[in-house]
Amino acid sequence: MGLNRQTLAGLIVIACLMAVPFAAPLLGGNYVVTLATRVVILAIAASSLDLLLGRGGLVSFGHAAYFGLGGYVVGIAGFHLANDVPIFGWAGSNEALVVWPLAMLVSGFAALIIGALSLRTAGVYFIMITLAFAQMIYFVFVALKYYGGDDGLSLSARNLFAGERVTNPATFYWISLGALGLCLLVQWRLVASRFGMALRGAASSERRMAALGFSVYGYRLAAFVIAGMMAGLAGALWANLNRFVSPDMMGWVRSGQFMVMVIMGGVSSLFGPIIGAAAFLLIEIALSGRTEHWQVIFGPFVLLVALFAPRGIWGLIRAKGEP
Amino acid sequence: MTAALTLTGLTKSFGALRATDNVTLSVEANERHAIIGPNGAGKSTLIGQITGEIRPDAGRIAFFGADITGWSVPKRALAGLGRSFQITQLCADFSALDNVALAVQAQQGHSWRFLRAAQSDASLRAPAMEALARVGLAARAQTRVDALSHGERRQLELAAALAMNPRLLVLDEPMAGMGPQESERMIGILQALRGKVTMLLVEHDMDAVFALADRISVLVNGALLTTGDPAAVRSDPAVRAAYLGGEA
Ligand SMILES: Nc1ncnc2c1ncn2[C@@H]1O[C@H](COP(=O)(O)OP(=O)(O)O)[C@@H](O)[C@H]1O
Numbered sequence A: 001m002g003l004n005r006q007t008l009a010g011l012i013v014i015a016c017l018m019a020v021p022f023a024a025p026l027l028g029g030n031y032v033v034t035l036a037t038r039v040v041i042l043a044i045a046a047s048s049l050d051l052l053l054g055r056g057g058l059v060s061f062g063h064a065a066y067f068g069l070g071g072y073v074v075g076i077a078g079f080h081l082a083n084d085v086p087i088f089g090w091a092g093s094n095e096a097l098v099v100w101p102l103a104m105l106v107s108g109f110a111a112l113i114i115g116a117l118s119l120r121t122a123g124v125y126f127i128m129i130t131l132a133f134a135q136m137i138y139f140v141f142v143a144l145k146y147y148g149g150d151d152g153l154s155l156s157a158r159n160l161f162a163g164e165r166v167t168n169p170a171t172f173y174w175i176s177l178g179a180l181g182l183c184l185l186v187q188w189r190l191v192a193s194r195f196g197m198a199l200r201g202a203a204s205s206e207r208r209m210a211a212l213g214f215s216v217y218g219y220r221l222a223a224f225v226i227a228g229m230m231a232g233l234a235g236a237l238w239a240n241l242n243r244f245v246s247p248d249m250m251g252w253v254r255s256g257q258f259m260v261m262v263i264m265g266g267v268s269s270l271f272g273p274i275i276g277a278a279a280f281l282l283i284e285i286a287l288s289g290r291t292e293h294w295q296v297i298f299g300p301f302v303l304l305v306a307l308f309a310p311r312g313i314w315g316l317i318r319a320k321g322e323p
Numbered sequence B: 001m002t003a004a005l006t007l008t009g010l011t012k013s014f015g016a017l018r019a020t021d022n023v024t025l026s027v028e029a030n031e032r033h034a035i036i037g038p039n040g041a042g043k044s045t046l047i048g049q050i051t052g053e054i055r056p057d058a059g060r061i062a063f064f065g066a067d068i069t070g071w072s073v074p075k076r077a078l079a080g081l082g083r084s085f086q087i088t089q090l091c092a093d094f095s096a097l098d099n100v101a102l103a104v105q106a107q108q109g110h111s112w113r114f115l116r117a118a119q120s121d122a123s124l125r126a127p128a129m130e131a132l133a134r135v136g137l138a139a140r141a142q143t144r145v146d147a148l149s150h151g152e153r154r155q156l157e158l159a160a161a162l163a164m165n166p167r168l169l170v171l172d173e174p175m176a177g178m179g180p181q182e183s184e185r186m187i188g189i190l191q192a193l194r195g196k197v198t199m200l201l202v203e204h205d206m207d208a209v210f211a212l213a214d215r216i217s218v219l220v221n222g223a224l225l226t227t228g229d230p231a232a233v234r235s236d237p238a239v240r241a242a243y244l245g246g247e248a
């Protein structure tokens, strides 16, 4: 295959991500590391959405629900531990290696239920029903006054990682980057596997796949659960980064932002969502410094990208005819 | 011996229109059976009911003795019913080879594999290449579908159906939209399948039908006018009046 443009660009992205902690002292210290951590965590969520949006052709408009649920698992486990009130006989936990997998399980389970119901519909109905489920979960957490309701929950400290405190921003960055690396590795293998071929084939022509003997529902549901689990992990990291969770994590605005990141970065690509997440955050910072109504400028900008670069920023890197 | 396919009293209406009107028909194993009829006669609707995309209002469909009337499209496909579409239905952003490999993958029934790369899996590639070679597309294996010509896509549809190792091959106008040369080539490919696969063929091109079919059924306004061997159908006055006109 040689070194094509996509591989080269991918290596550059990886090199840049790895260089952040080393270059940070020259660029602005912890601020830059924290910004990069936000990019990395949002990239995990965006790339998990791309498994549905790009590879599966499934326009899920409620992806923030799994992100928010993952965050709330961290928040609630910390809340019970800090207040010394057990939940279902469990004291709660502050250990990442316990709480983060639990966040993935909870988000994956929610994705299983929501996916099982919404994948029976298609087109606009699918978009609406995934949005409706996410909004339902959002309002449940707004109403849950015990866990802070609208105001959310603050964490007294980050989760311990294998018993160690993680106070250094660079350490937390490396942990987040490791999580992103794992998620991308899983996606990379998944997309090329038989399962991936079935999922992508169904996005391309459902009629053809049925005629060949594929019942696509099961593959789509599995993709939904995997994507939900990855988004849950991103949510758990996000809660740790900010030491705060609130229902805004799972609102439709967040879901829309994830979609924008995927589309702007480039659908059906491994690195597109990373570039999309970075571009989104940088544009947000640049515009929100100038005006409170930055989204008014950002909206048309996204539209222009969609019109002139339908395959996003990564699509400009991808040479013609390359997969 | 049980027939490959038996339709009994099949009926389907779209509103007031009877697109399939009490059709009873059987396709014997190893037979090549053609369905002809004017545009709008209900040929594609009949095919749709056989493959499972359309639910009949009444009647039964038996496939090698098993009643498949209530079966889903994928279940019928896995039971050995391979088909091509009148209007090409392929995964446009996949290569020709990937399209056929999907057919092999479905047959092997192992799509719950998450880690190994499908595109370097010889147990998928080899049979897929073989099917491509059978339709003369081996040289185009790596070409994306949206870069193939119309005729090549029709051939690819056939290759995918063949890769399913079908017990019955259902082809809806495989020569549709092809030039004379491409048609001739396709007829050659289908002729080479004689005795190897049972075929139900819908076709407009009369030369193709008379060259390929062992038996012909004539459909008019959704109803079966007659079934017989090519010579009998050609000389049937009712068929001439209803359809063939001066053509035959
Ligand atoms: N989904 C549908 N809804 C309504 N009418 C249909 C539908 N599909 C086919 N028809 C009508 O049924 C008749 C038979 O169509 P079709 O089976 O496509 O004919 P053929 O393939 O022989 O040309 C036509 O009059 C067509 O307009």
Ligand SMILES: [Mg+2]
Binding pocket: B043, B044, B045, B086
């Ligand atoms: Mg037709």
